[in-house]
Amino acid sequence: MPELLKKVAVLQSNYLPWRGYFDLIASVDEFIVYDDMQYTKNDWRNRNRIRTAHGTQWLTVPVRRNTLQQRIRDTQVMDRRWADKHWRTLSQAYARASHFQFGREVLADLYAQAAELEYLTDINVLFLTAICDKLGIRTRISRCSDYAYDPTADRSTRLVQLVQAVGGNSYLSGPAARQYLAEEQLTKAGIGVSWMEYAGYPTYPQVHGGPFEPAVSIVDVLFNMGPAAAQYVWKAGQAVATEIQ
Numbered sequence: 001m002p003e004l005l006k007k008v009a010v011l012q013s014n015y016l017p018w019r020g021y022f023d024l025i026a027s028v029d030e031f032i033v034y035d036d037m038q039y040t041k042n043d044w045r046n047r048n049r050i051r052t053a054h055g056t057q058w059l060t061v062p063v064r065r066n067t068l069q070q071r072i073r074d075t076q077v078m079d080r081r082w083a084d085k086h087w088r089t090l091s092q093a094y095a096r097a098s099h100f101q102f103g104r105e106v107l108a109d110l111y112a113q114a115a116e117l118e119y120l121t122d123i124n125v126l127f128l129t130a131i132c133d134k135l136g137i138r139t140r141i142s143r144c145s146d147y148a149y150d151p152t153a154d155r156s157t158r159l160v161q162l163v164q165a166v167g168g169n170s171y172l173s174g175p176a177a178r179q180y181l182a183e184e185q186l187t188k189a190g191i192g193v194s195w196m197e198y199a200g201y202p203t204y205p206q207v208h209g210g211p212f213e214p215a216v217s218i219v220d221v222l223f224n225m226g227p228a229a230a231q232y233v234w235k236a237g238q239a240v241a242t243e244i245q
Helices: 019-026 082-093 100-114 120-135 155-165 175-179 183-188 218-232
Strands: 007-011 030-033 047-052 055-060 140-143 170-173 192-195
Touching (some): 007 155, 019 218, 100 120, 155 183, 170 175
Parallel strands (some): 007 030, 007 170, 030 140, 170 192
């Protein structure tokens, strides 16, 4: 009897990531949030972009950075007022969006919960799991800290250990990892490797008009497409999810 395939992805947590991040999650059986990695400044960990009447704008969660070696999981929020500020910015930016009320129903309560959280990774996972649920993504989401592995090992060894820890035999990687991933190390361990391609996503009407801006947070899809948002997370030509209830 052929072995059942269990596909796994491992990626750092991002704040309100773009739709390709959710497409990757939907493409695997288990998604592991890699929160033992070093926190990197001016990256996607604590910020993302939205569309406004004046172009794209960053939403940034203010954090404390105590050491250069600080891990994502140890990174704390610096100002608890950030959540209220972000929600007010989103409300202003998307007030005239076709499905503002839908986006409000999804996000307003999440921001109220996020305001009470101390650590960035907890905030990111809160939004990630709730939005996945709303999009109908049923992938298991866990954290690397849930499993026994050697965080001091090289990158590829860590991935092998994490995939094996969850009983996985297939690894889906983002394209940026081609620069460092020792693919032969995974295949030698009996783990197949495939690569995510972030291309072919359908466009959709965006509030404020102008040229389509693809590199923005998932919230842009929620506010503009509402119950049909899930259909715009997958690549064109793929089977699409039914409308969100």
